[in-house]
Amino acid sequence: MGRGMNRQNTGWLFISLAVAAITIFYFYPMLQALLLSFQSGMGANLEYVGLANYIRLFNDPTFLTALKNTLLYLLIQVPLMIVLALIFSVLLNDATLKFRSFFRIAIFLPCVTSLVAYSVIFKYLFGMDGLVNQFLLNVSLISAPIQWLSDPFWAKVTIIVAITWRWTGYNMIFYLSSLQNVDQSIYEAAKIDGATPFQQFTKITIPMLKPIILFTSITSTIGTLQIFDEVVNITNGGPGNATLSISQYIYNLSFEYTPDFGYASTVSYVIVMLVIVLSIVQFKVAGEKK
Template structure:
């Protein structure tokens, strides 16, 4: 009986010790993560300017459907999402397969060079892209010198080309990030599988689609979801390259949230509503991606 009690007291001491290690982290997470989330959700049901807010129920959420600026921002963001994410995923897959070849020289250099954009400052690289794609920038000068174009392209001031510039910028920055995940996944695939496929006469392309892609499906799903979340929250590139222009042709949802809060007459309640619209979009798109990928846990 005494031995059982001693074991019980030891378990309690261990439990208290464990909680002692994590209690500060738990409190900080609740205080700075979950509490602001709950407060912003409550805020999304209020309307007013500045701190003069009154509870108005679902009015803000109904307002979303008639807000032309919000609808434009959603359209722009989904254009980035639909075009950029598949291009980035495919590029990262191809590059990772090429850089996983043991016969390739200077693999470490190429891997580092392609990953480096991910660690550059968002603001710094956005400003560099703005100058590169300016009317008299390096990109136009190069294209004119090789006679690819007859007059400079309005990369920043034309609605279509401004979107193209944003897509190029975020693809350049984040392709290397996804490449690292794919390289890690490729290095965990047993080489004997490929050897058996080669013996059976499978070409490299057939191996890629029949072995590499199926075995990498979980990590491809993961990077697709994280890339979707990142694109729906796109902000820095928009603000620093095009400032949402020309007009609202490149404005993203996050940029609109910023304008509602700090540029227009402060409407924090409606800004919180727009923020939660992103949350809803992320949940819906992640669910769709899980189902399309055939993930049973989705």
Template structure:
């Protein structure tokens, strides 16, 4: 009987490993192998396929590369300005759309979520035309007498960054809103009823009940938004092309330029790619610490 039980357990284990093996092989082949190859590539230098081992030379070059430093500065401007605005806006919208007395809630939820499932290239091109010198946005501002002359949304360094921030906020706010809305709907309504009986205003309920209870979700969306912003590429590439000059360029666009626009330097491009990995790890740890997660 014991032998029979051992055989059955072995067969069950073998069948389990058989199913898992396919996933493990695919993950190793398409995720870990490219990561290791990219790390080895970052230690090499040269044009095209003519690569030679360079050690940490590429990483030392990062600190003296003015274009890379500009791209990092621009990316962190997007990160510092856009992510807090988007998270707060998503929180406010989720609370508003959770109101039982609000009509057409389904329509508003769908309308706000819809941008994040649109084509990145398509919406970027639309934004480029909307914010052009003679685009719809400037026409409306002029008609409403809010400005005396068209705003150079795409051709001015400051306004080009503002345009990118508006674009990514428009696209991703609804995505984060869905997470908050789902979490709010899991909060026991009696908590809010007790707060109302105690005389807590809507703002106090928001800051003292909603936000503390949504802390894990806020941490999750902050980290994913940070990762997404550090990898920002499509909007910049299609709206401003990194211009004017390099005033709106990002790290991901610089990687693209190193690989396909300039003389192909895949080794240095891989090094810049790994700089994003380091930034993501550091910022994620910082966010965990700020949020008070002891396991970070």
């Protein structure tokens, strides 16, 4: 009995260190940010203003623009990225494909590059005299350079292309690792029954990857709602806030404009609420009860 209690106490000792660290560096800042969202002022001169900051959100055109832009990135980029990752994983799981390792590394490599470095490279690639315009002009797909960074529509397209390029390989690895654990006799039986590759993909692959698809959808949603580096380094939120994200607006409220940490905390909790709501929706759509 005594030995069992000692082992249990030792276990609690190890756990307590992790719990203390998580509480101090994770939950405590979250609680402080929540309390700060009900305050207004500069520096230490803060005063409680109740729900004034939350009411201000609905009358703030810059916030509404940032919210619209972020949701647009989410609605277009996440489904596009998930579909591409699924297609790549199926193609690269084919045992007959030559140079599979090379293609896997090539597609996965973008997600391990520096966020700032790749954003700066994309900024130059999609410049007026960048390689993208030069290529499109050389193959006669366009007659004049596209203003990728100075046109509101094309600037959004550039951001979506950038984050899709970076994170597709990351999600592909999850699907690929799951596919390698699937018994190939299932696909062989489907072939014998006359199932086409598309039918195998929709009737076998997608249902078997359902938990992984749910996981990557939620993590991708969280990541896209927090998008910051690409917007700041490629377009800096421009032109005219056309690509401004919520995270960049939080940064601007805290450090670029007159510091308003109370309102910045309020805006940050919009991301928290969006993550919670969209995660619940995704669980419901996927039919997951646990």
